[in-house]
Amino acid sequence: MSSKPTIEYADFEKIEMRVGEILEATAPSWSTKLLQFSVSFGEELGTKTILSGIKEWYSPESFVGKKYPFVINLAPRKMGKPDLGSNQGAYSEGMMIMTDNPDQPRPFALPEQSEVGAIIR
Numbered sequence: 001m002s003s004k005p006t007i008e009y010a011d012f013e014k015i016e017m018r019v020g021e022i023l024e025a026t027a028p029s030w031s032t033k034l035l036q037f038s039v040s041f042g043e044e045l046g047t048k049t050i051l052s053g054i055k056e057w058y059s060p061e062s063f064v065g066k067k068y069p070f071v072i073n074l075a076p077r078k079m080g081k082p083d084l085g086s087n088q089g090a091y092s093e094g095m096m097i098m099t100d101n102p103d104q105p106r107p108f109a110l111p112e113q114s115e116v117g118a119i120i121r
Contacts, residue, residue: 016073017097017120019110023047025060030088031080035060039094041072042117048072051079051092057104067110069097069120 020039028036033053037060040047050070072094080089098107 014073015071017069018045018072019067019114019116019118019120020048020050020070020072020094021067021116022063022065025063027055027060028080028088028090031055034079035063036090037063037096039068039070040116041070042115045072045117048093049090050094050096051090052096052098052107054098054105054107058107063107067112067114067116068107069110071095071097 018041020041022037023040024038026036028034033055034051035055035058037050037052038047039050048070074092074094076091076093078089079092096107098105
C-alpha cells in the first residue's frame with residue numbers, strides 16, 4: 001500500500017521528467033552531503049545545475065558523461081549549509097530520479113542511446 005495520497009492524472013502531468021547528460025560533477029567544499037552536477041537537457045532546454053545529497057556514497061567522476069532521469073520543473077531550491085563557516089551554497093534547478101534503498105540511494109543510468117532532453121513518461 002502506498003504511503004502517499006492518491007493523485008489525479010492532472011497532478012502527474014505537472015511533473016516534467018527528461019533525460020539529462022551530466023557534463024560536469026563536483027563535490028563542493030561547502031557541503032558534506034551534496035554533489036553538484038551540470039546537466040545538459042539538449043539545445044532547446046539548455047543546461048541546469050542540479051544538486052543531490054549522495055556525496056557519502058558516490059564520487060562525482062562516476063557520473064560524468066552518463067545519462068539519468070531528472071525532474072526539471074521544480075522551483076529552484078537553495079542548498080548548502082551556511083554553518084560550515086561560510087554563507088555558500090547553490091541553487092538546485094531539478095532533481096535526479098533514483099531509488100531510495102535502505103542502505104543508500106541508487107541512481108540508475110539510462111541506456112547510452114537515450115536522447116538528451118527526451119521526455120520520460
